[in-house]
Amino acid sequence: MAMRLELRLERSRKLEVLVPVVSVLLSLVVCAVLLLSTGTNPLTAYGAMLKEAFGTSYGFGEVLVKATPLILCGLGVMLAFKMMFWNIGAEGQLHMGAWGATAVVMTGWDASAWLMIPAMMLGGFAAGALWALIPAYLKVKLNTNEIITTLLLNYVAILWVAHFIYGPWKDPTSFGFPMTKQFPDGAQLLRFGDSRVHLGLVFALLIAVALYFIQEKSRWGFEIAVTGSNPRAAEYAGMNAGRNILLVMLLSGGLAGIAGMVEVSGIQLKLLKDISPHAAPYGYTAIIIAWLARRNPWGVVLVSILMGGLYVGGETVQITMKLPVNIVLIIQALILFFVLGGDILSRYRLVFDRKEALSGG
């Protein structure tokens, strides 16, 4: 007996909705098996995660706090994927953005937030964008594989930040901890009420709206989509693929850079080591988000909030049930695998060839 795929005549609409839902459920089932193997009741764990993330207003605030950099990085990655440029470097671009924003503060300049915040955003955007332009330029000029270059530059960016917080920017009063001193008031983003939700969330949502219009309504958005789905047609239509790669990566890296800026200016209030969670870095989660969101800005916002819930829930069970926080990554990856497989099954039908069926027909 052999398996093969047969193209469905019509794409199944029902399956397109069903696939993501079933994927989430299946990944929770698989993860439940892992949890059982360590002697944990998965239902208790999932219940605690859900209750903490979406059951309390403080918890939901924290979900939005995590969702903010995820939306920004996710939008950037989405834009690059739209063009089939594999930007796996959001993590590095985020670190460079945090560095660029901090560089503005480190000049010693102390002004009102009206001046400092825009300057820091510019610094973060520029640093992230420049970092993303390196692999973009190499791709355009030499056709260098961008998956590898964007990824390796992540390691370099993290070491770059480490150099500054262990060295020239280290706060002498930090008792040896690798961090800068706390930012002055003017360099801190406004927070809402008692929560840690900050102005960065508003920026992220505004950028999502802007990207929606660019993607759906502008000629440039059309060019990106055509270049991504059919590069040859784009070339015949006279679209400049090289210029578009550079522009897309400028924006993509810049958005991840802003994610880094809002993390240091809205949450950490200083530059320090783990600006992105070590166990499930924002820049990598953004790749999953962009893919699950089907490259749609609203999808990015929605999936980022769900992933934010996973982060908050994961941290909760780590503290209360002593579970490894790694289950966040495991669930994320499993969802993507099931969606990947499910997408194929909604386009094709799995057929089993049997010997007798062949001879009978």
Place this chain on the structure above:
Amino acid sequence: MEGSLLILVVPILQAAVRSGTPILFVCIGEIYAERSGILNVGLEGLMLVGAIAGFTAGFSAGNPVVGVFAAAIAGALFSLIHAYVTITLRADQIVSGLTLTILGTGISGFFGKPMIGQVGPGFDQIAIPGLSKIPVLGQVLFQQDAMVYLSFVLVPIAWWVMYKTHLGLSIRSVGENPATADSLGVSVTKVRYGCVLFGGAMAGLGGAYLSLAYTTMWIEQMSGGRGWITLALVIFAAWNPARAMLGAYLFGGADALQLRIQAVGIEIPTYFLMMLPYVLTIGILVLASRASLRRRIGAPAALALPYAREER
């Protein structure tokens, strides 16, 4: 004068071979997978799975050899996910590979938690009688551990199978033109599954080298980008197992040099030195892409393209 220079250089070269060996294992496996037309960018995750499976098995058995076998099996089984999703379901190879890395990072961290802080059994240095007495070369190549010697045996075998056997011809034809290979009676599916599983087993070995020979412990995310560096080296090696050896030791040399300079205390900031292997890899990749632009030696023609018989 000359003698004192050797005293300085020989340990670095010896360390270069040690640092390069895990990458060499992974690189040989990925060359086979890519030659068959399947790109697996999940090497980083596969290495981590191999490292933790190898360490756990070696630690429980008290014997590193058990760990090596466990790592190869774990790597092969884990790569089965990628094989199924990309070969049978024909999903995007890049997305599947990335997801494999994320899953491998998560799973190795999950199962590795009880192993943090444990010291496992490791491979000892064995001087090969006779050969290790050769000046310079003997010290560099023949005063190493058993896994390094295993890699010395594997590279020529991998080269010979690829270029001198019928199996190698089948693999290369499946990666260049699957439709033709199929019409000549080669099972594209079987060859690709075989190559991806072999690649997974080798990546598992590379990971096991890190946790059983290079160090004798498990550290979360201990592969530190070596899986990605390997992807660049495959291109540098022009998909040839013999050239992979050169590339792996070149990278190993950068790694060894970086650690050595830090130890000597030359005035280059530590974190800039630590960037060296990554920056060097990007440099190598740039040179390799320039060369392939000029001479048009490139990837296997069907790399990353799914194959379906009815779409011929």
